[in-house]
Amino acid sequence: xxxxxxxxxxxxxxxxxxxxxxxxxxxxxxxxxxxxxxxxxxxxxxxxxxxxxxxxxxxxxxxxxxxxxxxxxxxxxxxxxxxxxxxxxxxxxxxxxxxxxxxxxxxxxxxxxxxxxxxxxxxxxxxxxxxxxxxxxxxxxxxxxxxxxxxxxxxxxxxxxxxxxxxxxxxxxxxxxxxxxxxxxxxxxxxxxxxxxxxxxxxxxxxxxxxxxxxxxxxxxxxxxxxxxxxxxxxxxxxxxxxxxxxxxxxxxxxxxxxxxxxxxxxxxxxxxxxxxxxxx
Amino acid sequence: xxxxxxxxxxxxxxxxxxxxxxxxxxxxxxxxxxxxxxxxxxxxxxxxxxxxxxxxxxxxxxxxxxxxxxxxxxxxxxxxxxxxxxxxxxxxxxxxxxxxxxxxxxxxxxxxxxxxxxxxxxxxxxxxxxxxxxxxxxxxxxxxxxxxxxxxxxxxxxxxxxxxxxxxxxxxxxxxxxxxxxxxxxxxxxxxxxxxxxxxxxxxxxxxxxxxxxxxxxxxxxxxxxxxxxxxxxxxxxxxxxxxxxxxxxxxxxxxxxxxxxxxxxxxxxxxxxxxxxxxxxxxxxxxxxxxxxxxxxxxxxxxxxxxxxxxxxxxxxxxxxxxxxxxxxxxx
Numbered sequence: 305x306x307x308x309x310x311x312x313x314x315x316x317x318x319x320x321x322x323x324x325x326x327x328x329x330x331x332x333x334x335x336x337x338x339x340x341x342x343x344x345x346x347x348x349x350x351x352x353x354x355x356x357x358x359x360x361x362x363x364x365x366x367x368x369x370x371x372x373x374x375x376x377x378x379x380x381x382x383x384x385x386x387x388x389x390x391x392x393x394x395x396x397x398x399x400x401x402x403x404x405x406x407x408x409x410x411x412x413x414x415x416x417x418x419x420x421x422x423x424x425x426x427x428x429x430x431x432x433x434x435x436x437x438x439x440x441x442x443x444x445x446x447x448x449x450x451x452x453x454x455x456x457x458x459x460x461x462x463x464x465x466x467x468x469x470x471x472x473x474x475x476x477x478x479x480x481x482x483x484x485x486x487x488x489x490x491x492x493x494x495x496x497x498x499x500x501x502x503x504x505x506x507x508x509x510x511x512x513x514x515x516x517x518x519x520x521x522x523x524x525x526x527x528x529x530x531x532x533x534x535x536x537x538x539x540x541x542x543x544x545x546x547x548x549x550x551x552x553x554x555x556x557x558x559x560x561x562x563x564x565x566x567x568x569x570x571x572x573x574x575x576x577x578x579x580x581x582x583x584x585x
Numbered sequence: 586x587x588x589x590x591x592x593x594x595x596x597x598x599x600x601x602x603x604x605x606x607x608x609x610x611x612x613x614x615x616x617x618x619x620x621x622x623x624x625x626x627x628x629x630x631x632x633x634x635x636x637x638x639x640x641x642x643x644x645x646x647x648x649x650x651x652x653x654x655x656x657x658x659x660x661x662x663x664x665x666x667x668x669x670x671x672x673x674x675x676x677x678x679x680x681x682x683x684x685x686x687x688x689x690x691x692x693x694x695x696x697x698x699x700x701x702x703x704x705x706x707x708x709x710x711x712x713x714x715x716x717x718x719x720x721x722x723x724x725x726x727x728x729x730x731x732x733x734x735x736x737x738x739x740x741x742x743x744x745x746x747x748x749x750x751x752x753x754x755x756x757x758x759x760x761x762x763x764x765x766x767x768x769x770x771x772x773x774x775x776x777x778x779x780x781x782x783x784x785x786x787x788x789x790x791x792x793x794x795x796x797x798x799x800x801x802x803x804x805x806x807x808x809x810x811x812x813x814x815x816x817x818x819x820x821x822x823x824x825x826x827x828x829x830x831x832x833x834x835x836x837x838x839x840x841x842x843x844x845x846x847x848x849x850x851x852x853x854x855x856x857x858x859x860x861x862x863x864x865x866x867x868x869x870x871x872x873x874x875x876x877x878x879x880x881x882x883x884x885x886x887x888x889x890x891x892x893x894x895x896x897x898x899x900x901x902x903x904x905x906x907x908x909x910x911x912x913x914x915x916x917x918x
Contacts, residue, residue: 324655324687332685339677340670411670419635419668420678420725423660424685426634426651584636 329425329434336417337438342407350400351450358393358454362461369465385466386475386548389458390482394451394546401443401486402510405493408439410503418585428580432498436491436573443490448483455479474548474558481545481558488542488562488569489514495572498580514539531555538568586611586764587632587733591641594627594788601627603788604641609766611732614759616779616796617768620890624788625768626665629737633662645733655686661726665737667718668725671711675702675721678710679728686729696724715742723754733764740774752778772883776800786890800885808853808861811874815849821864827855848873 337343365381365388381388412418425431459468470476493510500506518540524530534540535555542565544550545558556564587609594602602624609615619625630636632643634650642649645660653659669678679693697703700720705713710721719739726734736755740748755778759765766783769775775782775796782799784792792799809832812818822829832850853861858877865872 324685328685328687332681335677335681335684336673339674339681340672342672415670416666416668417670417673419664419666420682421685422635423633423662423668424657424682426653426656582637584630 326430326434329430330438332424333431333434333438336421336435337408337442340411342411343404346400346404346407347446350397350404350446353400354393354397354450355453355457356393357396358389358458359461361392362389362458366462366465381462382466385458385462385468386455386472386478387546389455389462389468390451390478390546393454393458394482394486397450398486398489398514399511401447401490402493402514403507404443405439405490406497406506406510407503408435409494409497410501410506413501414503422585428585429577432573432577432580436494439494440487440491444483444487447486447490448480451479451482451486454482472548477558478546478548481562484562485542485546485565488565489539492538492565492569492572495569495576498576499572518543535561536564538565541565541568586647587643587645587735587766588647589628589632589641589643592628592631592638592643593640594624594631594636595639601788602631602638605785605788605790606641607783607790607793609764609783610781611764612759612762613780614755614765614767614778615781615783616775617766617783617785618772618775618886619768619770619785619791621770623785623890625785626737627788628785629662629664629735629766629768632735633660633664635664655729657682657686657729657731658688659729659731660733660735661729661731662735663719663722663726663737663739664735665741669710669718669721672709674707675710675713675724676706678721679724682725682728688729692728696728699727700724716744716747719743719747719751723751731763734758734766736765736767738768738770740769740771748774772886776883784886784889791889799889807878808856808858809874809876809878810851810853810861810872811846811848812851812865812870812872813848814870815851817868818861818865818870819851821868821870822851822853822856822861825856825860825864827853829853846873850874852878 369381412421421431422428425434455468455470462468468475470479493506496510497503497506500509518534518537521530521534521537521540524534531553532555541556541561544554544556544561547558550557589605589607589609592602592605593600605624605628617625617628627636628643631638632645632650633656645653650656650660669675676693676697679696680690683690683693694703694706697706700723702717702720702724705717710718713721719742723736723739726736734755736751739751739755743751752774755765755767759780767775767778779796782792782794782796783790784799810818810829815829815831819829829851832852856864858875862872862875864870
């Protein structure tokens with residue numbers, strides 16, 4: 305076997321350039337996230353659930369009001385139309401974002417790709433950071449699109465009973481805030497996925513925290529200390545930014561709440577990064 | 586070059602790697618042998634930083650794996666456990682790896698051609714056969730044109746053609762001056778592939794030497810002797826400083842039995858065949874058979890690992906332990 309055939313069989317020798325940087329890591333994570341079907345499925349479910357349910361709930365409610373069967377709902381819709389629009393579709397669609405956030409990390413473990421990833425990038429925090437950045441940008445863009453589409457669909461549907469426009473105080477902030485909330489929620493789920501490393505367990509925990517825990521904590525609202533716990537709970541605090549006004553007795557402003565949510569998420573990501581570094585992969 | 590120094594990995598309930606030290610030199614294929622559970626895979630995972638050592642260190646060209654700027658350009662590793670997303674195509678798997686190292690996408694296509702996966706590059710890797718999966722793993726390992734190759738059981742599940750392909754590939758890489766460490770529990774495979782061997786058992790080093798040396802050292806070049814007068818011959822051999830023991834597979838095996846010879850068979854070590862003949866002649870002992878036994882790597886391996894399994898972690902004690910511990914002193918060289 306001659307040296308020339310060896311060289312060609314093994315591919316051209318590569319020049320030993322400088323090391324790869326964080327930009328390369330971002331590109332690699334983007335390739336990972338766009339090259340598996342679960343990303344597309346969860347995002348399709350997110351968009352359909354968000355827009356479809358916004359339209360469905362809006363239409364059913366308006367219909368009920370117009371036929372005179374729902375005076376009570378009428379009050380809620382006409383006093384709080386923005387909350388109604390952003391709370392219905394996105395309230396369920398957010399679960400798809402939670403699932404995708406968890407899966408983005410846990411499938412690395414379930415498929416063993418984590419080994420390939422860490423061989424390529426042994427600085428593990430870079431892997432987590434690149435993944436978080438790519439995922440956050442993707443969810444922010446899709447989240448904002450979904451939030452604005454939801455708003456406009458809802459606005460048209462509730463027009464017979466309530467009038468909402470982006471120019472009303474707090475409305476634009478609430479719609480933009482819905483996209484921000486989804487982005488941070490996705491990172492929150494990604495951090496839990498990194499901590500738990502198993503898809504089913506991590507998804508169960510996130511769904512409990514998002515759907516069930518806020519309701520349980522609201523039972524504490526009758527106590528002064530309980531109301532504080534409830535208000536500072538990440539999902540509750542984060543949700544304040546999706547409302548165009550501050551409810552009576554709401555302990556945190558929209559941006560304060562969002563800051564609390566970001567703080568919790570940052571804390572979880574830091575713990576996740578610490579454990580990612582410490583554990584055997 | 587890979588240097589492993591006093592490497593220990595303790596899991597909750599067991600010591601997987603036990604104060605292991607060895608060096609893997611460039612320009613040759615180094616076989617990493619040991620029975621299942623000896624700690625081969627753990628050692629490799631420690632070298633590439635997937636597991637954290639309890640004590641000791643492993644360096645590649647003088648650096649810890651995590652300190653390598655674009656590690657895939659220095660080290661290519663094919664680990665035993667799968668590391669591909671079943672829903673991702675072969676091309677996208679290699680593509681993200683290439684991107685993480687700042688390698689051009691054209692390199693991915695080169696590798697797909699090299700391992701013969703071009704045709705199925707866009708298919709989901711979940712549908713790959715074991716052999717195709719190994720080829721994808723090899724493509725990933727060679728992606729960055731690394732100087733150091735770590736291959737954990739690379740021929741597992743490959744058909745004979747695939748085995749030959751891997752074998753030639755390893756030799757070729759070594760001939761280009763690369764460092765090649767390949768683990769296996771298949772002794773015969775190592776005998777034809779590896780120039781140098783590192784043998785471990787229970788996480789401890791049993792031998793680190795050239796393949797020929799391990800074979801030679803292993804069975805100590807025994808001689809098979811068949812004689813009706815076994816007792817007298819045994820005494821003579823003992824007087825000469827050798828040892829003669831009744832062969833365990835005495836009359837049951839091959840040569841001589843078909844002639845209906847029921848004379849006892851001895852396995853003699855420490856005395857060459859020619860000298861046994863002279864001793865027998867001088868004492869007028871009749872020999873029916875005098876056969877020097879060529880040790881195989883398998884024999885050597887079984888002998889080495891049997892010691893480690895039998896005597897466990899004892900550091901002093903019966904002869905077998907000394908034999909097992911002896912090569913350890915020459916491990917760092």
